[in-house]
Amino acid sequence: MAVKNPRQGAAMAVYRSSRWQSESGRSNGKSIYLETTLPISHWANLWFGIILQSGDEKWRFFKMLIDIGYKEIEVSFPSASQTDFDFTRRLIETPGTVPDDVWLQVLSPCREDLIKRTVESLKGAKKGLIHIYLATSECFRRVVFNFSEEETLELAVRCTKLVRSLTKDDPSTAGTEWAFEFSPETFSDTNPDFVLKVCEAVKAAWEPSVENPIIFNLPATVEMATPNVYADQIEYFCRHISEREKICVSLHPHNDRGTSTAAAELAQMAGADRVEGCLFGNGERTGNVDLVTLGLNLYTQGIHPNIDFSDLGRIIDTVEICNKIPVHQRAPYGGSLVVCAFSGSHQDAIKKGFELREREAKGYDDPWQIPYLPLDPQDIGRTYEAVIRVNSQSGKGGAAWIILRGLQLDLPRGLQVAFSKVVQKNADSLGRELLPKEITALFEQTYFLTDNPRFSIVDYNITTDRSRSPAPAEPGKTPVTKDLMRVFNGVISVDGREFKLQGRGNGPISSLANALRGVGVNLDVQDYKEHAIGRGRDVKAATYIECTAAGSQMRVWGVGIHEDVVQSSLIALLSAASNFASSRPGSPFVAKPANVNDNVVELNLNGST
Template sequence: MGQRVYIFDTTLRDGEQSPGVSLNIGEKIQIARQLARLGVDIIEAGFPISSPGDFEAVRAVAREVKGVTVAGLARADFQDIDRAWEAVRHAEQARIHTFIATSDIHMQHKLRMSREQVLEAAVAAVKRAKGFTGDVEFSAEDASRTEPAFLFQVIAAAIEAGATVINIPDTVGYAVPGEWGSFIETICREVPGIDRVTVSVHCHNDLGLAVANSLAAVLNGARQVEGAINGIGERAGNAALEEVVMALYTRKDRYNNLYTGVHTEEIYRTSRLVSTLTGMKVQSNKAIVGNNAFAHESGIHQAGVLKERTTYEIMNPALVGVSKSNLVMGKHSGRHAFRQRLEDMGFALSEEELNKSFERFKKLADKKSDITDDDIEAIVEEEMKLAPQTYSLDYMQISSGTAVVPTATIGLLKDEARLEEAACGNGPVDAICRAVDKITGINCTMISWGINAITAGKDALGDVTLKITTDGQRVYTGRGISTDVLEASAKAYINAVNKLIWEAEQAKAAEGE
């Protein structure tokens, strides 16, 4: 039996720092629960000092998500560390993750600190965190561009101060695999006390090498890998955890039988949930979780797979949760079959969510002859609302064409009362949004709008994802599903507005406490 590699998931912290991504507390809890089902070892739930909202989200994850270590990020600053502890203290296992930059370029231009000051700050931070919890991780930011002798000195001092995990980040994705593997091996061999801690790596993807660098590190002594689902994160993103996990699993022969605690059959489900809630679509040719990852169009490939799957598939799709059911779902399908199909797909719905999803499924079945797993998944994900639905779409009437000004008449329901308005716009979607703004009294700016056909055919479900803002800073993502693109757009816009309203109410309530 090989050694275990621990999986540190930073989807909710570094992943949320992706441009345009903003998750509310409910969404963070939903993702965190799925990450726990996936079997990651550590969830970095956020950066508590960064904002009141992030603090509350980290605290909520720590309180409500069980069976996993919950970490809060903190700079090497006492105020940061104290705030992080307040956020994670109620977790079953709480970790404080403190960091400071160690490269000359960061120390000179960002921190404006000397090496001696950085060393002193690192030691003080670890000792402060150790006073709260026995599980302390220290990161030397921009380690890949740090002068080795100084980096080794800082790491040794952090270990002596009480750190239990030492993270070596390739913060700007500068390293290449051979160099990085050798670097990690040298650290594991040369730094005093390194055998007493877990060595971790956090690799960014600026050169497209984050996964390769993470695997090179593991081969050379690292036993924790940090990354995010779908590889999301700052700039070009982080190491995609699903790729790291499946590489270790598939190539045990190369990686000395190293293993993780990840339940691989939950990978696809986790990927889809993160994609849905962040609004970041997974590219079709993305390894492991892309739509084309197990698709075969070439006749030669198809013939080979039909005769023996392993001719062109090195992984069984079912191993990562990609499976196609022979159970045909249509308008004559009953609630029991629908519930069973959901269970097979990995969904655990409340009775209310099940009833609403089944009602929508039956309505769709009257319009669409062939209901696929993707259709069902889209229905369920839309019903699993993570913010109260202040407004819901009652009806819409659109007038548009090449010779008329696009006009939308919209009816929304709020507390069972119908509210109606009409508006003109530059196009039908713009008219819809303006009419909704009139009803809600909130003037929003749409930052992006995108449509994705969930399934093939003229009757395919349209999946609209859009982002709105009112102040140019806080961004809200909305998603709507329908066979009608305009209806999907209206639902997505209303979904985003509901999130905005809910967050404003939460902030107001927090101020009143």
């Protein structure tokens, strides 16, 4: 079927303001359609939610849709079951349930007896929206109904007039503000000129106004073509229907080809005003278009969808409980893995992005630019701790990020590499990813932050070696001793046995390293880093020391945390010594056996008693 429809530039599309949305400065809350020359604004099209559940689940779902901001909700198919009819009545008759600005929409096929039952279900509502549908495609007319085009058109008009007579023309229902929606079902498979003919006749029968437009809902009842084709069909309808200002063009894309989101977005660009869909794409077969995806797609482009997705976890819980269908782990925005990274290079990029954002003191109002994260996870109720997930394929950045978030330890690059190997080995042995709490526990265990280390300080003091006299002081001044050697004297516990050690060096760390030679540990310090944890009186020092075993290429790391900077560095060196000892199982550490009867053994620097 060839239709001449030369495509035009997008008129207004995804940044049109919502119908019936009351906001200061926006036509006193009445319908408003902006001119086609708009730049991108902060407004979004109208979103329409559909409830597919029953019973208590349906009630809970309705309350959730209200809480997050939906203003038009299709609540039932009242003529289909007593349950749906009773649910509609319960909504209307329960005080405070339906806000005054929310439209209750109910659905009916084009059958006169069912339409009467449907209208009856809405009596007493503040705002009622009657939605009737009739399939218009050649396939349905021939196979299902055995209707001609004329018979289809006549039925659509007759049912529209019936709805009108039972609603806005009936004085007994004057307390309800009525709206009307007509769906040429199977629109996307119908001759577009026949759709226009039917809709023109329906519009004439209803007589809409600019203030209360008729809704023409144009479904891709079964998704049958690429998204651009659906958008072209919408554009053709918008350009050729008369009295466009009295019409709200609504979309109803299904997801049979997996492109309902693209179809909805392109069709909005083609001129549509409204989208019908379900949260997380529930619905018939492969589902309706996902309103969460559509809304947050706008949000990531700087356009607020006017729907509150800030606690997406609560929305997911409600949807899963009510639908008894889990949201897929990789569903856009809602999936549990959406803002998670397993790849090492991805994790490293994310970590660097957060570090740069922190250094530049970026806040909530600054543009969000973090690699691999299209939006701030906190905007949808996620935590940063959940961003990075670690398995055997993850690199150094992932584990380092978790340690930074969990323990406030900013690991130097060398330690990141060393610890990532520990993590990968552990993940391989378990055959699964490691949870953040498991990674922090593994770090504390590996570097002896909580478990008993092989080496630990029992008592110590560090003094200045005055065996070498400092340079003579000027008259009246104190001799300068800063360049003199330091002497470590202390008691070190090695695997539970205590040894009194002494060592000399140019500072506390080198003097302790020298002393450790007395128990068979010969380490050279290669790298040293430190930073503060916390602020004010509660500040602590975190120290990282990399050592090599003398005469070998073996490298070990140690970590120390303490309120005292010097003691933190000594603990870090002993942590490295503990790792050195653990890498040499069965090897003796004390050069000469200590007297088992002595609790403390005197050793000189050569290891002789």
